[in-house]
Amino acid sequence: MVAFPSLTVDTQRxxxxxxxxxxxQVEVKDQDGTSLGTTTVAEDGTWSLTPTSDLAKGPNQLTAVQTPKDGGETSEASATITVNVVDQLAVSGPTAGSTVTTDKPVVTGTSEPKADITITDKDGKVIGTTTANAKGEWSITLPAQPNGLVEITVTDEHGQKVDHSFTVDVAAPIAELIITGPKEG
Incomplete structure (x- = not known):
């Protein structure tokens, strides 16, 4: 009998x-039957191996097939290995802690290519959405923001989040100067 526990990991290998x-001998195969590697069970009854190729992000149905050294009957065990890789989601502008002088700041960053990006305000209200391009670059022009600290959360389609804040400081327009006195003459 072979044992193979299910687990969640943060790497694709x-x-x-x-x-x-x-x-x-224990061979681990993916859901398509492709071999991910073979190893030998140690004297203490344990085995381990690192896959020869990356597992897909999300759940992976894997099977460990054990073949006894004496050529006896094979046995199998299946496990779900869930890959939860933290993507390279990042905000590149405005710089965290900086001050911008426009009430409609452009927030830019990088992520996984083609990822859907959502920006929410500090109350959780969606204030912008976009999709990263093929290089993983994205940009969102926010709706008018009041002067003061702007706290946002950027989320990609895989649930990765980045909290970010900056300050909006738009100077009030200078009122037109009207001279009312003294009177001429």
Whole structure:
């Protein structure tokens, strides 16, 4: 019998491990039957291997197939390995903590290519959405913001979040100067 526990990982090439019969060969396959690697069960009855190729982001249905060293009957165990990779979601402008002099600031950043980007205000209200281009670059012009601290959260389609804040300081327009006195003459 081979054992193979389900787990959530933060890398696309995690170390997979389980238990089996000492000396048996264990091959791990993906949901399409593609081999991700083969290893031998150690004397303590454990095995581990790192896949030869990246697992997909999200849930992966994997199967460990154990073949005894004496050529006996094979056994299988399945596991769900969920890959939750933190993407390179980042805000590049305005710089965190900076002051902008426009009430409609442009927020820019990078993420995974083609990711959907949502910006919410400090109350959770959606104030902008866009989709990153093929290079992962994105840009959103925010609606008019009041003077003061603007706190936003940028979220991609995979649930990755970045909190960001900057200050809006738009000077009030100078009123037209009208001279009312003294009178001429």
């Amino acid at each position: 995690p170390t997979l491990s389980g238990a089996g019969h000492t000396g048996a």
